[in-house]
Amino acid sequence: MGDKSGLGCRHIIGITLPSWGVTRAITRCSSPHFPPGTNKYMAKEIIKDKDVVMANHALKSPVKLAQRLAQLQEALKIPNLGADKKKEFEERIALIVKALK
Amino acid sequence: MQQVLRKALVAEAVCEVDRSNSFYIHNPYSSQPTASVAAIDGSYAVTAWTTTEDTLSITDEVTYGEHIYDFERLLANYDLFANRTNEQAYAVAQAIDIYVVNNLLEAGTTDYTTPAGGFTTAANIPVIISNLCSKVMGYAEAYKGLFLIIENTDVPGFIQAQLASGFSYSDAALNNGFIGHYGGVDIYVVRTGTFTDATTTTASGSTTWSNSGRRVFGVKNVATYAQPGGLNFEEKGVTLKTGKEFVTYGYVGFKLWATKAALVVDILLA
Numbered sequence A: 001m002g003d004k005s006g007l008g009c010r011h012i013i014g015i016t017l018p019s020w021g022v023t024r025a026i027t028r029c030s031s032p033h034f035p036p037g038t039n040k041y042m043a044k045e046i047i048k049d050k051d052v053v054m055a056n057h058a059l060k061s062p063v064k065l066a067q068r069l070a071q072l073q074e075a076l077k078i079p080n081l082g083a084d085k086k087k088e089f090e091e092r093i094a095l096i097v098k099a100l101k
Numbered sequence B: 001m002q003q004v005l006r007k008a009l010v011a012e013a014v015c016e017v018d019r020s021n022s023f024y025i026h027n028p029y030s031s032q033p034t035a036s037v038a039a040i041d042g043s044y045a046v047t048a049w050t051t052t053e054d055t056l057s058i059t060d061e062v063t064y065g066e067h068i069y070d071f072e073r074l075l076a077n078y079d080l081f082a083n084r085t086n087e088q089a090y091a092v093a094q095a096i097d098i099y100v101v102n103n104l105l106e107a108g109t110t111d112y113t114t115p116a117g118g119f120t121t122a123a124n125i126p127v128i129i130s131n132l133c134s135k136v137m138g139y140a141e142a143y144k145g146l147f148l149i150i151e152n153t154d155v156p157g158f159i160q161a162q163l164a165s166g167f168s169y170s171d172a173a174l175n176n177g178f179i180g181h182y183g184g185v186d187i188y189v190v191r192t193g194t195f196t197d198a199t200t201t202t203a204s205g206s207t208t209w210s211n212s213g214r215r216v217f218g219v220k221n222v223a224t225y226a227q228p229g230g231l232n233f234e235e236k237g238v239t240l241k242t243g244k245e246f247v248t249y250g251y252v253g254f255k256l257w258a259t260k261a262a263l264v265v266d267i268l269l270a
Helices: A021-026 A051-061 A062-075 A083-100 B071-077 B078-106 B126-134 B140-144 B152-163 B167-176 B259-265
Strands: B017-018 B024-026 B055-057 B060-068 B110-112 B146-151 B187-188 B197-199 B208-210 B214-219 B223-226 B232-236 B242-257 B266-267
Touching: A021 B232, A051 A083, A051 B197, A051 B208, A051 B259, A062 A083, A062 B110, A062 B266, B055 B223, B060 B071, B060 B078, B071 B078, B078 B208, B078 B214, B078 B223, B078 B232, B078 B242, B078 B266, B110 B126, B126 B146, B126 B152, B126 B187, B126 B214, B126 B266, B140 B259, B146 B152, B152 B167, B152 B187, B214 B259, B242 B259, B259 B266
Parallel strands: B017 B223, B110 B266, B146 B187
Antiparallel strands: B024 B055, B055 B242, B060 B242, B146 B214, B197 B208, B214 B266, B223 B242, B232 B242
């Protein structure tokens, strides 16, 4: 069996897996798309800590986060913005600024 | 048996779905040419051009498993396997829906901030819809149809605006209730708690999103989500246990294609 995937990853614990359709092969393989241990870091419950979410977001898509920071800062200038929304936006801005540092 | 209280699934209405057994979907694009207009003289320039790879990868799996002991099956008055597999299939489908909708919002590169009050203020609705439409109109793709996904907490402003619109539209709203089409935009309502913040969890898989307080608008079918093989089901005997263990699972990947990312609008509720 050759490497039909072109990704150079077929051997797991000495076993040559029959095809890419094998789920275990994908999740445990050494492909750059599924680095070893990917699942190890996956939380089994929703992460409530906003700092953790934002820090990960900053790692994965800093451009998107910067775009949202600018949008939130602009939104603070809305003249009749409610106090609750103002507080929410300020908290959000603080989170993003901290994550992007 | 009764079904659990189910939420609406909307992803398939706004995205293309690929169910082929591909790990990758290749969809490269080449640079955009701009034609030159000049006074006629029979000459032209040759411009360099490039191709950029754009791919969708299957990155996540969605699973749910249970065990029904034989005494549970035998002593129940209902077909427990049929009921639980049906509920499992829904649970997996719903998780995929939330995954797709949040990744869609996350991937949109155009942004828009609503007037204060957001969708809950009736007077804002025509303003928001018109502003959103202006973000994507003029592109050929806009004729594929427009969508807006809101949460149920946004519905009051919409219904009030529809009831007060006047004439036949208002009459239709008064007679039939919420109209899922406003100003040329198809409105999809999901339950509150759909747009959230999540990172590498059982909700977001390997992806991350921070979509709390946001909604998504855009052109239909410019994003693709892949669900190779659809939903799968396995039933197996387990040692030391009577009955069967059974699991429902599916794989999912999402991509808002690079050349169309501006056609999805990231809405901030003010």
